[in-house]
Amino acid sequence: MNDADTDADATDRMLLQRMAAGDRVALGVMYRSYHGRLTRFLSRVTRRADVIEEAINDCFWIAWQKAGTFHGDSRVSTWIMGIAYRCGLKALRQHGDEPVDDDALPEDRTPAHDPDEDRELRDWLGKGLDRLSVDQRIVIELVYGVGHSLDEVAVIMQCPVGTVKARLFHARVKLRNVLPALAGDSSTLKEGMR
């Protein structure tokens, strides 16, 4: 954990303590702070905006109720992502694993500031993630997208570290096999090289 993570966790803990005392302002700050990453995280589970919002609100409803029971065994972000993961799975059970339904999404769902390059990157990623299982997509998101360690992902998904390692390995192998072809040409790869 770097200094920025440590500072963020200290802020989260303070907010959680205030939430435990019934401070709704703290809840609002925490909600806005996590909304973006939870939306992206849950979008790896389902593409339905209403289901994602429901899962986020279920997550913070639980966080609000259980704030006083957080003992600091992990980072607050790990704790919240774990709750969100379970809420996401619950939403998946209730609403089904509905794949991307472009017709159901508004045409202008891509942010207006999204340049063509980002759109191309999203398409490339989306096609690659479609090849993975839900658990593999979640591990990839937690490691590459959010930046969690293997231990933290194991806490979030409530499974052994070995299982997380296996899911990450298989997801990476699958992506390695499909992503270059999805990129269209090799020049696209070189853009990402350091």
Added chain:
Amino acid sequence: MTFPKDTARDCTRAWEAMPWVLQESASEEQRDWLTDHLAQCESCRAEFAQQSRLRLALSLPSDIPIDANVGLKRLLGRLDMPEIVEAPVRRRSGGWLTRALVAAVLVQAVGVSVLGMKLWSAGDQSSYRTLSQETAPAAPGSIHVVPDGGMKLADWDALLHSLHLQVVGGPNEVGAYTVVPADPVTPARNALQQLRATQGIRLAEPVAATP
């Protein structure tokens, strides 16, 4: 391009290090080692480039438009009516338990009633008899018959058939059968006399009626 001897092992190590170097949680030593390895391994360089692009793509904000303010407003509204949200859940779970218990009691009550009715309807027709109980009354027209030991089964069957009698008991310890008229219309007295007159019947006596 030349590769060091332990390329395969180094490539595996590089593969494992890539995610952590990319999320900047790897040690400085690990990062430096990977940089050196990438400088001399083209395939790992390509893989790392793809991993970098993957991380970049995954770090883009979600393209699903969800308004945080609207969601927060809904959440706060939900907090304002916790009883309404919680009450149905509690009532449902409590109601479920109560309904299950009531159902169990009803099933038991029905079972006890059925059993009681069955026992009541059976009355004193128990399959056993205590020593204090009187002997069960014999059916009207019952006759104790002792056939001769040499009588053939076919002759015995033919005799009973001709006299419209049927065996309802025996043989007891002295070899006596209890027979009753199969047809209530046939006078028992005639059957008794014919039995006594039949060769091969050692004894035929009417069963004394219970006083």
